[in-house]
Amino acid sequence: MSGNNLLGRLLMAVAITLGLGAFSPAAKARPAYETTKVAPGLYSFGGGLAFNAFMITDDGVVVMDSFDKDFAEASLEAIRKLTDKPIRYLVYSHNHYDHISGGEVFKAEGATILSHDATANWLKNHPSPDVVVPDKTWSGSKSELRLGNSLINLVYFGANHGEGMTVFQFPNEHAIYTVDLVVPHRVAFAYMPDFSPREW
Numbered sequence: 459m460s461g462n463n464l465l466g467r468l469l470m471a472v473a474i475t476l477g478l479g480a481f482s483p484a485a486k487a488r489p490a491y492e493t494t495k496v497a498p499g500l501y502s503f504g505g506g507l508a509f510n511a512f513m514i515t516d517d518g519v520v521v522m523d524s525f526d527k528d529f530a531e532a533s534l535e536a537i538r539k540l541t542d543k544p545i546r547y548l549v550y551s552h553n554h555y556d557h558i559s560g561g562e563v564f565k566a567e568g569a570t571i572l573s574h575d576a577t578a579n580w581l582k583n584h585p586s587p588d589v590v591v592p593d594k595t596w597s598g599s600k601s602e603l604r605l606g607n608s609l610i611n612l613v614y615f616g617a618n619h620g621e622g623m624t625v626f627q628f629p630n631e632h633a634i635y636t637v638d639l640v641v642p643h644r645v646a647f648a649y650m651p652d653f654s655p656r657e658w
């Protein structure tokens with residue numbers, strides 16, 4: 459009898475362990491990300507202080523910054539609620555891993571990964587297993603990324619924060635997407651990490 463009780467307790471312990479295991483994915487809920495329509499075809503996605511941008515054009519989707527794998531997967535899900543067009547480009551804003559990890563999610567969708575050459579050069583010298591090295595680069599102070607009838611100006615103002623910091627300008631939508639240079643409630647994160655004020 460006591461042997462059966464022991465077996466029963468063991469089985470109960472196993473069941474609880476399995477039960478906890480089964481519920482653990484739900485416990486790791488995603489942050490409350492939201493998609494915001496900025497203009498026709500242009501969206502902001504994210505939550506808290508992390509927002510990327512994506513543009514749905516006639517010829518596919520351009521994504522700006524992936525942040526990390528979980529964010530990238532959530533971002534892709536949000537895009538797929540709006541369109542089944544191919545992801546054509548993932549464009550990096552700058553070299554910091556917290557903005558550009560998880561690019562493999564979009565690469566697996568067939569995206570070309572694009573960055574300023576200063577960003578790509580830094581990444582080649584500082585590889586991270588979480589960051590995909592860009593497939594293509596642009597150089598100088600401005601480049602036009604045209605897709606379908608849409609235009610995104612990629613603008614580099616020189617050394618300011620990180621390497622190859624790109625400001626995305628959407629001339630038709632009268633909007634920009636910029637990261638880390640402009641931060642809500644603070645100036646330059648208050649302590650100016652990896653900024654280059656002497657170059658301004």
Ligand SMILES: [Zn+2]
Pocket residue numbers: 552554619620638
């Ligand atoms: Zn940064």
